[in-house]
Amino acid sequence: MTHILHRQIHAPLPVAAGGSGIELFDTEGRAYIDASGGAAVSCLGHGHPDVIEALRRQAETLAYAHTSFFTSEPAERLADRLIASAPEGISHAYFVSGGSEANEAAIKMARQYFVEKGQPQRRNIIARRQSYHGNTLGTLAAGGNEWRRAPFAPLLIGTHHISPCYAYRHREEGESDAAYGQRAAQELEDKILELGPDTVMAFMAEPVVGATAGAVPAVEGYFRRIREICDRHGVLLILDEVMCGMGRTGTMFACEQDGVRPDIVTIAKGLGGGYQPIGAALLSRDIFDAFAEGSGLFQHGHTYICHPMACAAALAVQEVIARDGLLRNVREVGAHLRERLEARFGNHAHIGDIRGRGMFLGLELVTDRSTKATFEPDAKLHARVKKEAMARGLMVYPAGGTVDGVRGDHILIAPPFILGRPAAEAIVERLGEALDAAVAQVRPA
Numbered sequence: 242m243t244h245i246l247h248r249q250i251h252a253p254l255p256v257a258a259g260g261s262g263i264e265l266f267d268t269e270g271r272a273y274i275d276a277s278g279g280a281a282v283s284c285l286g287h288g289h290p291d292v293i294e295a296l297r298r299q300a301e302t303l304a305y306a307h308t309s310f311f312t313s314e315p316a317e318r319l320a321d322r323l324i325a326s327a328p329e330g331i332s333h334a335y336f337v338s339g340g341s342e343a344n345e346a347a348i349k350m351a352r353q354y355f356v357e358k359g360q361p362q363r364r365n366i367i368a369r370r371q372s373y374h375g376n377t378l379g380t381l382a383a384g385g386n387e388w389r390r391a392p393f394a395p396l397l398i399g400t401h402h403i404s405p406c407y408a409y410r411h412r413e414e415g416e417s418d419a420a421y422g423q424r425a426a427q428e429l430e431d432k433i434l435e436l437g438p439d440t441v442m443a444f445m446a447e448p449v450v451g452a453t454a455g456a457v458p459a460v461e462g463y464f465r466r467i468r469e470i471c472d473r474h475g476v477l478l479i480l481d482e483v484m485c486g487m488g489r490t491g492t493m494f495a496c497e498q499d500g501v502r503p504d505i506v507t508i509a510k511g512l513g514g515g516y517q518p519i520g521a522a523l524l525s526r527d528i529f530d531a532f533a534e535g536s537g538l539f540q541h542g543h544t545y546i547c548h549p550m551a552c553a554a555a556l557a558v559q560e561v562i563a564r565d566g567l568l569r570n571v572r573e574v575g576a577h578l579r580e581r582l583e584a585r586f587g588n589h590a591h592i593g594d595i596r597g598r599g600m601f602l603g604l605e606l607v608t609d610r611s612t613k614a615t616f617e618p619d620a621k622l623h624a625r626v627k628k629e630a631m632a633r634g635l636m637v638y639p640a641g642g643t644v645d646g647v648r649g650d651h652i653l654i655a656p657p658f659i660l661g662r663p664a665a666e667a668i669v670e671r672l673g674e675a676l677d678a679a680v681a682q683v684r685p686a
């Protein structure tokens with residue numbers, strides 16, 4: 242009998258006992274290929290000796306120092322490193338303990354920016370349906386995941402949502418990507434005009450949508466148009482790269498591939514690779530200057546911001562990724578994995594779409610490829626695939642979200658960047674078996 246309130250009260254979990262490379266082991270001695278990095282977290286895999294050594298050294302030197310008294314060397318070095326590779330205009334980092342905290346900080350930065358600038362009437366956030374920005378009340382309000390929001394709706398601040406950029410379902414017959422991207426982005430301008438441009442503070446979006454949609458990138462041109470619209474109306478652009486950032490898509494920041502510059506970009510999962518809880522909101526020089534010239538502080542804070550152990554772990558993870566040239570592996574083995582997925586599932590009766598970038602790939606499950614009809618939500622197909630995959634020693638992340646009343650089943654694949662080709666083959670093989678077994682339970686042949 243467990244005394245932990247687990248996510249699923251009635252579904253006992255295996256006990257994780259250890260990990261090495263791309264595998265996790267349970268106390269029964271079973272091995273699992275971590276093809277989702279947990280939830281796109283374990284970018285370096287498990288038990289990396291260099292990260293363990295960095296953690297040991299940091300624990301011996303300095304485990305904790307409160308930020309109202311001190312800064313610390315690992316935090317300073319990590320910030321220098323991140324800013325050196327951040328999108329143009331980003332000048333400072335604010336370290337927290339995870340993705341929700343990073344997005345919560347980002348929202349408060351946007352608000353304080355406009356207060357400092359003498360525009361306190363700017364308080365509206367616009368985000369997209371089919372998005373997840375975190376589980377704290379502010380970030381849950383910003384996100385558009387209906388299932389996660391529903392029980393808490395009366396407690397959530399008012400936010401406004403537009404459609405995601407979701408070509409598989411929303412691009413019309415015969416419409417080009419370019420035309421669709423402009424149409425989808427136009428919804429932002431329409432919403433800003435509806436609310437009144439001088440009341441809107443920020444638009445928030447994941448460049449590649451993760452947990453609610455299984456790795457959906459925007460079409461070419463969408464984010465460039467979003468940037469133009471934000472600039473025209475003085476609205477800040479917050480990009481949530483908590484899941485898709487830190488090399489997951491093959492470039493350090495996913496937004497590099499969209500040719501877009503954010504005012505704030507948040508990162509978390511791959512930053513520390515799971516070795517410590519850490520996230521960050523990276524902000525522009527313009528926002529920093531507004532704080533510096535205004536009240537002289539960002540009016541926020543948590544006990545564990547800039548935690549030296551967390552920063553040391555993240556620094557070690559990022560140094561290994563750079564030293565070992567792992568982003569190249571993300572691109573090359575990621576492309577191989579995608580090819581294998583396409584070979585195995587390209588004509589599969591129940592896979593409607595295969596998508597993503599780098600080692601951030603998604604499959605969308607459908608009852609019928611031509612109608613794109615979804616499985617009954619109550620069948621919880623994505624959860625069944627996860628269970629069948631676990632039974633075959635494979636971890637994949639089940640994603641599901643409702644957009645405009647359509648509840649989808651998606652599978653997210655986000656393996657460690659050290660993945661090799663043979664393991665990529667094993668992932669596809671086990672996933673194929675798991676998927677067929679799960680579908681057979683829902684609609685027996």
Ligand code: PMP
Nearest residue numbers: 339340341373374375451483484
């Ligand atoms: N934003 C995105 C895009 C995420 O995928 C997640 C986590 N799934 C979060 C925010 C929240 O991060 P955390 O769980 O670390 O609070």
